Amino acid sequence: MSRETAGRGKLYDSVLDTIGNTPCIRINQLAPSGVNVFVKAEYFNPAASVKDRLAVSIIEEAEKSGALKPGQTVVEATSGNTGIGLAMVCAAKGYPLVITMAESFSVERRKLMRFLGAQVVLTPKAEKGLGMYRKAQELADKNGWFFAQQFETAANALIHENTTANEILADFSDRSLDYWVTGYGTGGTVTGVARVLRDKSPDTKIILSEPANAQLVASGHVQQRTSEGSPDASHPAFEPHPIQGWTPDFIPLVLQEAIDKRFYDELLPVAGASGIEWSMKLARQEGIFTGVSGGATFAIAMQIAAEAKPGANILCMLPDTGERYLSSPLFESVAEVMSDDEIALSLSTPGYQMPST
Numbered sequence: 001m002s003r004e005t006a007g008r009g010k011l012y013d014s015v016l017d018t019i020g021n022t023p024c025i026r027i028n029q030l031a032p033s034g035v036n037v038f039v040k041a042e043y044f045n046p047a048a049s050v051k052d053r054l055a056v057s058i059i060e061e062a063e064k065s066g067a068l069k070p071g072q073t074v075v076e077a078t079s080g081n082t083g084i085g086l087a088m089v090c091a092a093k094g095y096p097l098v099i100t101m102a103e104s105f106s107v108e109r110r111k112l113m114r115f116l117g118a119q120v121v122l123t124p125k126a127e128k129g130l131g132m133y134r135k136a137q138e139l140a141d142k143n144g145w146f147f148a149q150q151f152e153t154a155a156n157a158l159i160h161e162n163t164t165a166n167e168i169l170a171d172f173s174d175r176s177l178d179y180w181v182t183g184y185g186t187g188g189t190v191t192g193v194a195r196v197l198r199d200k201s202p203d204t205k206i207i208l209s210e211p212a213n214a215q216l217v218a219s220g221h222v223q224q225r226t227s228e229g230s231p232d233a234s235h236p237a238f239e240p241h242p243i244q245g246w247t248p249d250f251i252p253l254v255l256q257e258a259i260d261k262r263f264y265d266e267l268l269p270v271a272g273a274s275g276i277e278w279s280m281k282l283a284r285q286e287g288i289f290t291g292v293s294g295g296a297t298f299a300i301a302m303q304i305a306a307e308a309k310p311g312a313n314i315l316c317m318l319p320d321t322g323e324r325y326l327s328s329p330l331f332e333s334v335a336e337v338m339s340d341d342e343i344a345l346s347l348s349t350p351g352y353q354m355p356s357t
Contacts, residue, residue: 023044038314040164040317043289049085074148075140083113088116099120102125106244108324108325133231151186151230157192160189172201181301182297187258190206190258190263209269210246210270233250243293246293268303
C-alpha cells in the first residue's frame with residue numbers, strides 16, 4: 001500500500017502550540033530478539049529538543065504568576081538546548097533573551113540561539129556550569145531581568161508531569177511499560193515523569209543514568225546550596241564529560257526531588273564513548289538521528305534489554321537531534337572529503353568528476 005497522509009485536521013495559532021506529543025518509535029534492527037525497545041524522539045519538538053517543553057513552561061508559568069512582565073528581558077544559563085528552546089519561545093512571544101553559556105559547548109548551539117534573536121554571553125571553560133549560572137545571576141541582579149532558573153524552577157518538572165508523562169501512558173495504554181530509561185540534565189524529565197509513573201504505572205522500573213566519569217548522584221555527596229536552593233559550589237564528583245546537556249557540575253534542585261523520593265529503581269553509569277557509539281548505530285541502522293545524550297541513554301536501554309525477560313517493553317528518552325553536535329566529538333570520524341571508496345565510485349563512470357579525483 002502506498003503511504004498517504006490526512007493532515008492534522010487543525011490549524012495552529014503559534015509554533016508554541018506544536019510542542020509535545022512526540023512519537024514513541026520501535027527499534028527494529030538493534031533490539032534483541034523477543035524484547036520490545038522504543039524511543040521517545042524529543043527532536044520532533046519544533047526547536048528539536050525536549051527542552052522546548054521546559055522553555056514554554058518557564059515563560060508561561062512566569063507570565064501567569066506575574067514574575068515576568070511584558071517586554072522584560074529573560075536571562076538563562078544553559079549548555080544549549082534550553083537556550084535554543086527559550087530563544088524560540090521568546091521570539092514567538094516578544095521577549096528579549098540573553099543566554100550565558102560556557103565556551104566549551106558546541107559552536108552550532110550558540111549560532112542557533114543568535115539566529116533566533118538571542119544574545120549569547122560566553123563564560124570561561126574552567127568555570128564550568130557553575131560559572132555560567134553565576135554570570136546569569138549577576139546579569140539578572142544588575143539589570144532587573146527575569147532569571148529563568150531552569151535548575152530550580154517548579155515549572156520544570158511540572159511540564160513533564162503534565163505532558164511527557166501523560167503522552168507515555170497514552171502510548172502504552174494497550175501494553176505494559178516495563179522499563180523507562182532516562183538521563184538527567186536539570187532533572188526535570190525524570191522528576192516530572194516519575195511523579196506520574198510511580199502513581200499510575202507503579203510496576204514500571206525507572207532507570208536513571210549519568211556519565212561514568214561524573215557520577216554525582218552515585219557518589220552520595222550532598223550538593224552545597226544557598227538558602228534559595230541554587231548551587232553554592234561545584235560538586236566534588238564532577239569531571240568534564242562529552243555528554244553535552246547531561247550532568248552539570250552540580251546537582252540541580254529539580255533533580256533533588258527524584259533523589260530524595262527515590263524516583264528511580266536503578267542508577268547506571270555510561271561512558272561518553274558509548275553514547276557516541278550508540279548514537280551512530282541508531283543513525284546507521286535505524287535511521288534515527290539523535291545526539292550524544294540520546295546515544296548514552298540508548299546504551300543503557302540496550303544494557304537493560306540484554307537482561308530483560310522475553311516480551312518486555314522498554315522506552316528510552318532521546319532528548320535531541322544529532323545536528324546539535326556537528327562540531328563535537330560525535331562527528332570527529334565523519335569526513336568532509338570523499339573517501340577512497342567514494343573516489344572509486346566517482347571514477348567508475350566518466351562524467352561529473354571532481355577535479356581532485
